[in-house]
Amino acid sequence: MNLALKVLTINLTFAVAMTNISLASDRVYMIAEYSLPDTLDPMMMNNVPSLVASNLIYDGLVRFSPDLTIESDIAKSWNTSLNGKTITFNLNPEAKFHNGEKIEASDVVFSLNRLSSSKSVVRSLYDCIESVNEISKGVVSIKLKWAYPPIFGILAGSTAKILPKRYADNAHYFENPIGSGPFKVSEFNRAQNRVVFKVNDSYFLNKPKLNSIILKSVRDEEEAKKLAISGDADDLSRWPINSFDSVFKRGQKISAPVLETWIFGMVTTKNPFDDIAIRKSFRASFDQEKFRRSFYPEATPAFGYVPMGISGSRSKQIIQDKVSKVSKYPIHIAFPLQLSKSDEMKKFIENEFNSKGWMVTVDLVSWDELIWGYSTKKFQSFFLSMNMDYPDADFLLKNFDSENPDSFSGIKNLKLDKVLRSMRSINDKDKRLMAYKKAIGIVDDMALTINVFHPRNNYWTSKCVRGLEPSLLSSVYIDYRKVYFDEKCINEGGV
Numbered sequence: 001m002n003l004a005l006k007v008l009t010i011n012l013t014f015a016v017a018m019t020n021i022s023l024a025s026d027r028v029y030m031i032a033e034y035s036l037p038d039t040l041d042p043m044m045m046n047n048v049p050s051l052v053a054s055n056l057i058y059d060g061l062v063r064f065s066p067d068l069t070i071e072s073d074i075a076k077s078w079n080t081s082l083n084g085k086t087i088t089f090n091l092n093p094e095a096k097f098h099n100g101e102k103i104e105a106s107d108v109v110f111s112l113n114r115l116s117s118s119k120s121v122v123r124s125l126y127d128c129i130e131s132v133n134e135i136s137k138g139v140v141s142i143k144l145k146w147a148y149p150p151i152f153g154i155l156a157g158s159t160a161k162i163l164p165k166r167y168a169d170n171a172h173y174f175e176n177p178i179g180s181g182p183f184k185v186s187e188f189n190r191a192q193n194r195v196v197f198k199v200n201d202s203y204f205l206n207k208p209k210l211n212s213i214i215l216k217s218v219r220d221e222e223e224a225k226k227l228a229i230s231g232d233a234d235d236l237s238r239w240p241i242n243s244f245d246s247v248f249k250r251g252q253k254i255s256a257p258v259l260e261t262w263i264f265g266m267v268t269t270k271n272p273f274d275d276i277a278i279r280k281s282f283r284a285s286f287d288q289e290k291f292r293r294s295f296y297p298e299a300t301p302a303f304g305y306v307p308m309g310i311s312g313s314r315s316k317q318i319i320q321d322k323v324s325k326v327s328k329y330p331i332h333i334a335f336p337l338q339l340s341k342s343d344e345m346k347k348f349i350e351n352e353f354n355s356k357g358w359m360v361t362v363d364l365v366s367w368d369e370l371i372w373g374y375s376t377k378k379f380q381s382f383f384l385s386m387n388m389d390y391p392d393a394d395f396l397l398k399n400f401d402s403e404n405p406d407s408f409s410g411i412k413n414l415k416l417d418k419v420l421r422s423m424r425s426i427n428d429k430d431k432r433l434m435a436y437k438k439a440i441g442i443v444d445d446m447a448l449t450i451n452v453f454h455p456r457n458n459y460w461t462s463k464c465v466r467g468l469e470p471s472l473l474s475s476v477y478i479d480y481r482k483v484y485f486d487e488k489c490i491n492e493g494g495v
Contacts, residue, residue: 029213045122257454260474326358420439466486
């Protein structure tokens with residue numbers, strides 16, 4: 001080979017290699033979702049895709065590590081008073097919004113006060129806060145009404161995000177919000193069922209390794225798996241896939257437990273579930289274990305509403321209902337259409353109830369319709385996963401507080417309200433556990449849910465994805481700052 005040809009060959013080889021590296025670094029990370037975010041406003045968020053978007057766009061004072069340790073975010077450090085009622089946060093002087101403006105203490109005060117306002121659908125999470133004050137430049141103090149152990153979990157959650165005070169009151173702000181998170185919204189296209197996020201190049205912490213993320217809404221789990229197999233999706237972490245599914249022959253599997261409970265919820269403002277005897281009979285009519293073994297055999301049996309491993313949870317079944325009163329009133333159960341084998345599960349559920357004399361119809365609905373009906377209490381009953389935003393039974397039990405706008409059952413029980421509110425001011429670990437158990441016992445006695453199983457998540461990713469770490473708090477808390485494509489894998493023909 002002559003010298004000129006050799007140089008040309010080397011240059012061409014180098015060019016191809018550089019092209020491959022460029023393709024790896026510029027490759028878009030596609031997440032197949034069951035729905036688009038219904039809002040980009042943290043105080044209005046009530047579905048998983050919205051919370052996922054929140055963690056991409058915004059930062060809070062603190063955040064969760066994968067093992068649920070509290071880590072610094074906008075706050076560089078903090079300290080708590082001896083009585084546990086005052087927390088002082090020192091902000092990171094390098095923290096800034098997407099537009100380069102520095103995050104000030106006034107932004108923190110504005111954002112946290114907004115979350116506890118009457119317009120906020122998540123205000124019950126923040127009802128322990130008495131006041132938020134700017135102490136000095138870069139220093140914020142949160143005063144609590146009572147010492148409240150879960151407060152740091154709440155502040156690390158997906159809604160406790162800091163917004164720029166000077167822009168966030170604008171009517172159009174949330175169409176293209178400015179946050180301080182690792183990514184920013186580039187495009188929100190409902191016609192194409194996708195939201196595009198671009199990396200925040202000036203991120204004040206470690207810059208993400210991905211340049212672009214797309215949240216793509218797909219029809220159902222089968223379509224999501226087809227996108228995965230064809231190489232058009234990189235991440236199916238939002239789907240409850242069994243580990244033996246054939247989709248894992250194409251990509252990677254990361255298995256991990258998760259603090260969730262799949263339930264049938266009963267709405268007490270709807271006939272016939274306004275009758276507690278009917279609710280108890282309805283609960284006794286369904287074989288949860290048979291359903292779990294048939295469709296989610298890797299999941300853990302649910303012996304209560306609170307996932308195992310959380311204070312107050314149960315390790316054995318204690319509910320002993322009997323089918324004593326069957327209603328002939330037609331009952332409709334809203335069920336997520338997008339789940340794999342949804343048709344088979346529909347037939348199973350209808351047969352379970354109707355063979356015992358009920359008149360049950362399972363309505364297969366989209367996730368968007370399911371979340372809308374859940375939020376507005378339009379359904380008699382529904383099948384849904386109860387996720388936790390912080391690792392404390394208090395979060396799930398708030399669902400039954402009569403003053404909580406997100407109380408799906410519509411129940412108003414003064415005895416339960418009293419227990420729920422009293423336990424929030426208990427610092428003693430043993431006494432707090434006793435209060436949890438008492439509250440959970442009342443919820444069980446009211447028969448508001450059929451607790452079906454606690455899932456074990458099997459996360460599918462494409463072969464060249466690295467750095468994805470599951471969180472016990474569900475896929476909402478995957479830290480996409482750490483996720484990246486392995487360039488070597490791509491160059492070797494991986495996907």
